Amino acid sequence: MSDSMSAATETTLPQEVAPAAAVSAGALLRQARQAQGVALGDLAATLKVPVEKLQALEDEDWQRLPDVVFLRALAQTICRTLHLEAAPVLALLPQQKVTALAPQGGLNAPMRERGVPSILATKTQHSPWPWVVLLLIVLGGGGYLGVQWMAPEWVRGVSTTVPAPSDPVGDSPLFSPAGPEEGDGAQAGEVPTVQAAALMQPALQEEEVAQPGFAAPAPAPVAQAEPAAAPAAPAAASVSPVLRITAKGATWVQVLDAQQRLLIEKILQDGEVFSTSAPKPLTVAVGKADLATVEVNGAPFDLQAVARSNVARFEVK
Numbered sequence: 001m002s003d004s005m006s007a008a009t010e011t012t013l014p015q016e017v018a019p020a021a022a023v024s025a026g027a028l029l030r031q032a033r034q035a036q037g038v039a040l041g042d043l044a045a046t047l048k049v050p051v052e053k054l055q056a057l058e059d060e061d062w063q064r065l066p067d068v069v070f071l072r073a074l075a076q077t078i079c080r081t082l083h084l085e086a087a088p089v090l091a092l093l094p095q096q097k098v099t100a101l102a103p104q105g106g107l108n109a110p111m112r113e114r115g116v117p118s119i120l121a122t123k124t125q126h127s128p129w130p131w132v133v134l135l136l137i138v139l140g141g142g143g144y145l146g147v148q149w150m151a152p153e154w155v156r157g158v159s160t161t162v163p164a165p166s167d168p169v170g171d172s173p174l175f176s177p178a179g180p181e182e183g184d185g186a187q188a189g190e191v192p193t194v195q196a197a198a199l200m201q202p203a204l205q206e207e208e209v210a211q212p213g214f215a216a217p218a219p220a221p222v223a224q225a226e227p228a229a230a231p232a233a234p235a236a237a238s239v240s241p242v243l244r245i246t247a248k249g250a251t252w253v254q255v256l257d258a259q260q261r262l263l264i265e266k267i268l269q270d271g272e273v274f275s276t277s278a279p280k281p282l283t284v285a286v287g288k289a290d291l292a293t294v295e296v297n298g299a300p301f302d303l304q305a306v307a308r309s310n311v312a313r314f315e316v317k
Contacts, residue, residue, distance in 0.1 A: 025075060025092035026058040032084045047077060054078075068096045240298035241275040243282055243316055252287030268292070282316040 033043060040058075044051040056064035057074060065071045072093055079086035245253055247268035255263040257278040264274055267287075276282070286292050289307035293300070296316055303312040 023092075024060055025089045026060040028084070028089050028092070029075065029078055029082075030058045032082045033078075036082060038082070043078070043081070046081060047074075049074065062094065068094055072096065239277075240295075241277045242280065242297060243278075243284065244273065244275040244295040244298075245284075245286070246293045246295075247272045247291060248293065249288065249291035251291040252285075253292070254285040256283040258282070280317055284312075284314055284316060286312040 033040070040054055041051055044054050047054075053065065053074065056062075057071065057078075062071065065074075072090060075089050075093055076086045078084075079089055243255065245255075245268065247253075247270055249270050250267055252267050253274060254265045255274070255276065257263055258281055260283070263276055263278060263282075268274060284294075286294070286303060286307075289303040289310050289312040292303065294303055295301060301314075306312050306314045
Protein backbone atom coordinates (compact mmCIF):
# COMPACT_ATOMS: atom_id res chain seq x y z
CA MET A 1 0.00 0.00 0.00
CA SER A 2 2.80 2.40 0.94
CA ASP A 3 4.75 1.48 -2.17
CA SER A 4 1.78 2.32 -4.40
CA MET A 5 1.26 5.71 -2.71
CA SER A 6 4.92 6.62 -3.04
CA ALA A 7 4.80 5.65 -6.70
CA ALA A 8 1.72 7.83 -7.25
CA THR A 9 3.43 10.71 -5.49
CA GLU A 10 6.49 10.32 -7.66
CA THR A 11 4.32 10.42 -10.78
CA THR A 12 2.24 13.46 -9.77
CA LEU A 13 4.98 15.71 -8.37
CA PRO A 14 6.80 16.23 -11.67
CA GLN A 15 3.53 17.26 -13.33
CA GLU A 16 2.98 19.99 -10.71
CA VAL A 17 6.58 21.22 -10.62
CA ALA A 18 7.02 21.35 -14.37
CA PRO A 19 4.42 24.15 -15.02
CA ALA A 20 5.75 26.14 -12.08
CA ALA A 21 9.25 26.04 -13.48
CA ALA A 22 8.00 27.27 -16.85
CA VAL A 23 6.36 30.39 -15.40
CA SER A 24 8.33 33.60 -16.11
CA ALA A 25 7.78 37.32 -15.57
CA GLY A 26 6.71 37.89 -19.16
CA ALA A 27 4.29 34.97 -19.02
CA LEU A 28 2.73 36.27 -15.78
CA LEU A 29 2.21 39.69 -17.32
CA ARG A 30 0.71 38.21 -20.50
CA GLN A 31 -1.64 35.93 -18.53
CA ALA A 32 -2.83 38.84 -16.35
CA ARG A 33 -3.43 41.03 -19.39
CA GLN A 34 -5.32 38.34 -21.31
CA ALA A 35 -7.35 37.42 -18.22
CA GLN A 36 -8.69 40.99 -18.06
CA GLY A 37 -9.31 41.12 -21.82
CA VAL A 38 -6.90 44.00 -22.45
CA ALA A 39 -5.26 44.15 -25.85
CA LEU A 40 -1.56 44.85 -26.10
CA GLY A 41 -2.16 48.00 -28.16
CA ASP A 42 -4.68 49.36 -25.65
CA LEU A 43 -2.28 48.78 -22.78
CA ALA A 44 0.49 50.53 -24.71
CA ALA A 45 -1.77 53.52 -25.36
CA THR A 46 -2.73 53.69 -21.69
CA LEU A 47 0.89 53.59 -20.51
CA LYS A 48 2.08 55.76 -23.44
CA VAL A 49 4.76 53.19 -24.25
CA PRO A 50 5.51 51.72 -27.70
CA VAL A 51 3.93 48.36 -28.37
CA GLU A 52 7.37 46.94 -29.21
CA LYS A 53 8.55 47.56 -25.65
CA LEU A 54 5.59 45.69 -24.13
CA GLN A 55 6.02 42.84 -26.63
CA ALA A 56 9.71 42.59 -25.75
CA LEU A 57 8.87 42.48 -22.03
CA GLU A 58 6.31 39.68 -22.46
CA ASP A 59 8.71 37.77 -24.76
CA GLU A 60 11.57 38.45 -22.29
CA ASP A 61 13.70 39.83 -25.10
CA TRP A 62 15.89 42.00 -22.86
CA GLN A 63 18.08 43.16 -25.75
CA ARG A 64 15.21 45.28 -27.13
CA LEU A 65 14.85 47.20 -23.85
CA PRO A 66 17.16 50.07 -22.82
CA ASP A 67 18.32 48.88 -19.41
CA VAL A 68 17.36 47.00 -16.28
CA VAL A 69 15.96 50.10 -14.56
CA PHE A 70 13.53 50.74 -17.42
CA LEU A 71 12.63 47.03 -17.53
CA ARG A 72 11.72 46.79 -13.84
CA ALA A 73 9.90 50.17 -13.83
CA LEU A 74 7.82 49.14 -16.85
CA ALA A 75 6.91 45.80 -15.28
CA GLN A 76 5.90 47.49 -12.02
CA THR A 77 3.71 49.99 -13.91
CA ILE A 78 1.98 47.16 -15.79
CA CYS A 79 1.31 45.32 -12.53
CA ARG A 80 -0.21 48.46 -11.02
CA THR A 81 -2.42 48.98 -14.09
CA LEU A 82 -3.60 45.35 -14.19
CA HIS A 83 -4.04 45.21 -10.36
CA LEU A 84 -1.44 42.44 -10.17
CA GLU A 85 0.94 41.92 -7.27
CA ALA A 86 4.30 43.23 -8.40
CA ALA A 87 6.62 41.35 -6.02
CA PRO A 88 6.44 37.93 -7.76
CA VAL A 89 6.98 39.51 -11.17
CA LEU A 90 9.92 41.66 -10.05
CA ALA A 91 11.51 38.64 -8.40
CA LEU A 92 11.63 36.87 -11.78
CA LEU A 93 13.16 39.86 -13.62
CA PRO A 94 16.89 40.50 -13.93
CA GLN A 95 18.33 42.28 -10.92
CA GLN A 96 20.02 45.64 -11.28
CA LYS A 97 23.76 45.44 -10.90
CA VAL A 98 25.30 48.30 -8.94
CA THR A 99 28.74 49.11 -10.25
CA ALA A 100 31.19 51.37 -8.49
CA LEU A 101 31.78 54.67 -10.20
CA ALA A 102 35.44 54.77 -9.17
CA PRO A 103 37.82 52.33 -7.52
CA GLN A 104 37.48 52.53 -3.77
CA GLY A 105 40.63 53.19 -1.83
CA GLY A 106 41.49 53.23 1.80
CA LEU A 107 40.75 55.97 4.26
CA ASN A 108 44.20 57.48 3.77
CA ALA A 109 44.02 57.46 -0.03
CA PRO A 110 45.08 60.81 -1.57
CA MET A 111 42.38 62.94 -3.16
CA ARG A 112 42.45 63.80 -6.84
CA GLU A 113 43.26 67.50 -6.73
CA ARG A 114 43.23 68.00 -10.50
CA GLY A 115 39.93 66.23 -11.11
CA VAL A 116 37.65 69.27 -10.94
CA PRO A 117 39.87 71.60 -12.99
CA SER A 118 40.23 68.95 -15.67
CA ILE A 119 36.43 68.61 -15.95
CA LEU A 120 36.02 72.38 -16.15
CA ALA A 121 38.72 72.60 -18.77
CA THR A 122 37.04 69.90 -20.84
CA LYS A 123 33.67 71.70 -20.69
CA THR A 124 35.31 75.00 -21.60
CA GLN A 125 36.99 73.48 -24.64
CA HIS A 126 33.75 72.01 -26.00
CA SER A 127 31.41 74.86 -25.00
CA PRO A 128 30.76 77.64 -27.58
CA TRP A 129 29.67 80.20 -24.98
CA PRO A 130 33.13 81.77 -24.37
CA TRP A 131 33.44 82.45 -28.09
CA VAL A 132 29.93 83.92 -28.22
CA VAL A 133 30.69 86.24 -25.30
CA LEU A 134 33.98 87.29 -26.89
CA LEU A 135 32.25 87.99 -30.20
CA LEU A 136 29.59 90.13 -28.49
CA ILE A 137 32.30 92.13 -26.68
CA VAL A 138 34.15 92.76 -29.95
CA LEU A 139 30.97 93.82 -31.76
CA GLY A 140 29.93 96.11 -28.90
CA GLY A 141 33.34 97.78 -28.78
CA GLY A 142 33.40 98.22 -32.55
CA GLY A 143 29.93 99.77 -32.54
CA TYR A 144 30.88 102.20 -29.76
CA LEU A 145 34.04 103.31 -31.58
CA GLY A 146 32.08 103.69 -34.82
CA VAL A 147 29.51 105.94 -33.13
CA GLN A 148 32.25 108.08 -31.59
CA TRP A 149 33.99 108.41 -34.96
CA MET A 150 30.83 109.20 -36.91
CA ALA A 151 29.50 111.78 -34.44
CA PRO A 152 31.44 114.76 -35.93
CA GLU A 153 30.21 113.80 -39.41
CA TRP A 154 26.59 113.92 -38.22
CA VAL A 155 27.13 117.35 -36.68
CA ARG A 156 28.70 118.69 -39.89
CA GLY A 157 25.91 117.16 -41.94
CA VAL A 158 23.30 118.98 -39.87
CA SER A 159 25.16 122.30 -40.11
CA THR A 160 25.37 122.07 -43.91
CA THR A 161 21.83 120.85 -44.56
CA VAL A 162 19.83 123.08 -42.21
CA PRO A 163 20.51 126.41 -44.02
CA ALA A 164 19.54 124.90 -47.39
CA PRO A 165 15.76 125.40 -47.08
CA SER A 166 16.27 129.00 -45.93
CA ASP A 167 17.85 130.13 -49.23
CA PRO A 168 14.65 130.51 -51.26
CA VAL A 169 12.97 132.16 -48.28
CA GLY A 170 15.69 134.78 -48.09
CA ASP A 171 15.55 135.52 -51.83
CA SER A 172 11.79 136.00 -51.98
CA PRO A 173 10.11 138.96 -50.22
CA LEU A 174 7.70 138.22 -47.41
CA PHE A 175 4.95 140.35 -48.96
CA SER A 176 4.67 141.04 -52.68
CA PRO A 177 2.06 143.28 -54.28
CA ALA A 178 -0.31 141.55 -56.66
CA GLY A 179 0.52 142.41 -60.25
CA PRO A 180 -1.84 142.62 -63.19
CA GLU A 181 -0.42 139.40 -64.64
CA GLU A 182 -1.61 137.24 -61.70
CA GLY A 183 -4.78 135.15 -62.01
CA ASP A 184 -6.49 136.80 -59.04
CA GLY A 185 -5.77 140.33 -60.22
CA ALA A 186 -9.46 141.24 -60.48
CA GLN A 187 -10.12 140.17 -56.92
CA ALA A 188 -7.02 141.95 -55.64
CA GLY A 189 -8.10 145.13 -57.38
CA GLU A 190 -11.53 145.11 -55.74
CA VAL A 191 -10.16 145.55 -52.21
CA PRO A 192 -8.38 148.89 -52.85
CA THR A 193 -11.43 150.14 -54.78
CA VAL A 194 -13.80 149.48 -51.88
CA GLN A 195 -11.35 150.94 -49.38
CA ALA A 196 -10.86 154.04 -51.52
CA ALA A 197 -14.61 154.48 -51.84
CA ALA A 198 -14.99 154.17 -48.07
CA LEU A 199 -12.28 156.79 -47.48
CA MET A 200 -13.65 159.17 -50.08
CA GLN A 201 -17.26 159.01 -48.84
CA PRO A 202 -16.87 161.59 -46.00
CA ALA A 203 -15.17 164.00 -48.40
CA LEU A 204 -17.92 163.56 -50.95
CA GLN A 205 -20.57 164.25 -48.31
CA GLU A 206 -18.83 167.52 -47.48
CA GLU A 207 -18.79 168.45 -51.15
CA GLU A 208 -22.52 167.68 -51.39
CA VAL A 209 -23.19 170.15 -48.65
CA ALA A 210 -21.14 172.80 -50.46
CA GLN A 211 -22.47 171.91 -53.91
CA PRO A 212 -26.01 170.46 -53.83
CA GLY A 213 -25.97 169.45 -57.50
CA PHE A 214 -23.00 167.07 -57.13
CA ALA A 215 -23.74 163.28 -57.22
CA ALA A 216 -21.31 160.84 -55.58
CA PRO A 217 -20.20 157.94 -57.84
CA ALA A 218 -19.21 155.71 -54.87
CA PRO A 219 -22.45 153.66 -54.59
CA ALA A 220 -22.28 152.67 -58.26
CA PRO A 221 -19.92 149.63 -57.82
CA VAL A 222 -22.10 148.37 -54.95
CA ALA A 223 -25.25 148.61 -57.05
CA GLN A 224 -23.55 146.61 -59.81
CA ALA A 225 -22.42 143.87 -57.39
CA GLU A 226 -25.88 143.19 -55.94
CA PRO A 227 -27.58 141.92 -59.16
CA ALA A 228 -24.68 139.52 -59.72
CA ALA A 229 -25.67 137.48 -56.66
CA ALA A 230 -29.36 137.34 -57.61
CA PRO A 231 -29.12 134.58 -60.28
CA ALA A 232 -27.55 132.23 -57.72
CA ALA A 233 -30.86 131.72 -55.92
CA PRO A 234 -32.77 130.30 -58.91
CA ALA A 235 -29.80 128.09 -59.72
CA ALA A 236 -29.84 126.66 -56.19
CA ALA A 237 -33.58 126.23 -56.30
CA SER A 238 -33.39 124.34 -59.60
CA VAL A 239 -31.11 121.61 -58.14
CA SER A 240 -33.29 118.64 -57.23
CA PRO A 241 -32.24 115.83 -54.88
CA VAL A 242 -31.09 112.52 -56.27
CA LEU A 243 -33.80 110.68 -54.32
CA ARG A 244 -37.02 111.94 -52.76
CA ILE A 245 -39.50 109.73 -50.91
CA THR A 246 -42.88 111.06 -49.77
CA ALA A 247 -45.02 108.90 -47.48
CA LYS A 248 -48.78 108.69 -48.02
CA GLY A 249 -49.12 106.55 -44.93
CA ALA A 250 -46.98 104.72 -42.40
CA THR A 251 -44.34 102.88 -44.45
CA TRP A 252 -40.87 101.55 -43.68
CA VAL A 253 -37.94 103.03 -45.66
CA GLN A 254 -34.25 102.04 -45.86
CA VAL A 255 -31.59 103.81 -47.97
CA LEU A 256 -27.89 102.87 -48.26
CA ASP A 257 -25.26 105.03 -50.00
CA ALA A 258 -22.51 103.92 -52.40
CA GLN A 259 -20.34 102.71 -49.50
CA GLN A 260 -23.31 100.75 -48.06
CA ARG A 261 -23.60 103.18 -45.18
CA LEU A 262 -27.06 103.60 -43.72
CA LEU A 263 -28.66 106.94 -44.58
CA ILE A 264 -32.11 106.21 -43.17
CA GLU A 265 -33.96 103.24 -41.72
CA LYS A 266 -37.27 104.23 -40.14
CA ILE A 267 -41.02 104.32 -40.57
CA LEU A 268 -42.15 107.46 -42.38
CA GLN A 269 -45.53 108.76 -41.32
CA ASP A 270 -48.18 110.25 -43.59
CA GLY A 271 -46.83 113.40 -45.26
CA GLU A 272 -43.24 112.87 -44.07
CA VAL A 273 -40.57 113.40 -46.75
CA PHE A 274 -37.03 112.04 -47.03
CA SER A 275 -34.60 113.38 -49.65
CA THR A 276 -30.88 112.93 -50.23
CA SER A 277 -28.23 113.91 -52.76
CA ALA A 278 -25.67 111.30 -51.67
CA PRO A 279 -23.35 109.89 -54.36
CA LYS A 280 -24.79 107.09 -56.49
CA PRO A 281 -25.52 104.23 -56.49
CA LEU A 282 -28.15 104.23 -53.77
CA THR A 283 -29.82 101.05 -52.51
CA VAL A 284 -33.48 101.70 -51.63
CA ALA A 285 -36.10 99.52 -49.93
CA VAL A 286 -39.72 100.60 -49.32
CA GLY A 287 -41.88 98.42 -47.08
CA LYS A 288 -45.28 99.49 -48.48
CA ALA A 289 -44.97 100.55 -52.09
CA ASP A 290 -48.60 101.65 -52.31
CA LEU A 291 -48.14 104.19 -49.49
CA ALA A 292 -45.13 106.05 -50.92
CA THR A 293 -44.20 108.14 -53.96
CA VAL A 294 -40.60 108.28 -55.19
CA GLU A 295 -38.80 110.83 -57.34
CA VAL A 296 -35.39 110.09 -58.86
CA ASN A 297 -33.47 113.16 -60.09
CA GLY A 298 -36.74 115.12 -60.00
CA ALA A 299 -38.67 112.62 -62.15
CA PRO A 300 -41.42 110.32 -60.80
CA PHE A 301 -40.42 106.70 -60.29
CA ASP A 302 -42.90 103.81 -60.62
CA LEU A 303 -42.61 101.75 -57.44
CA GLN A 304 -45.23 99.22 -58.52
CA ALA A 305 -43.02 98.12 -61.42
CA VAL A 306 -40.32 96.90 -59.02
CA ALA A 307 -42.56 95.89 -56.09
CA ARG A 308 -42.86 92.26 -54.99
CA SER A 309 -45.59 91.56 -52.43
CA ASN A 310 -45.92 95.34 -51.98
CA VAL A 311 -42.20 95.61 -51.05
CA ALA A 312 -40.09 97.63 -53.50
CA ARG A 313 -36.32 97.20 -53.74
CA PHE A 314 -34.27 99.07 -56.36
CA GLU A 315 -31.04 100.95 -56.98
CA VAL A 316 -30.56 104.54 -58.10
CA LYS A 317 -27.63 104.57 -60.52
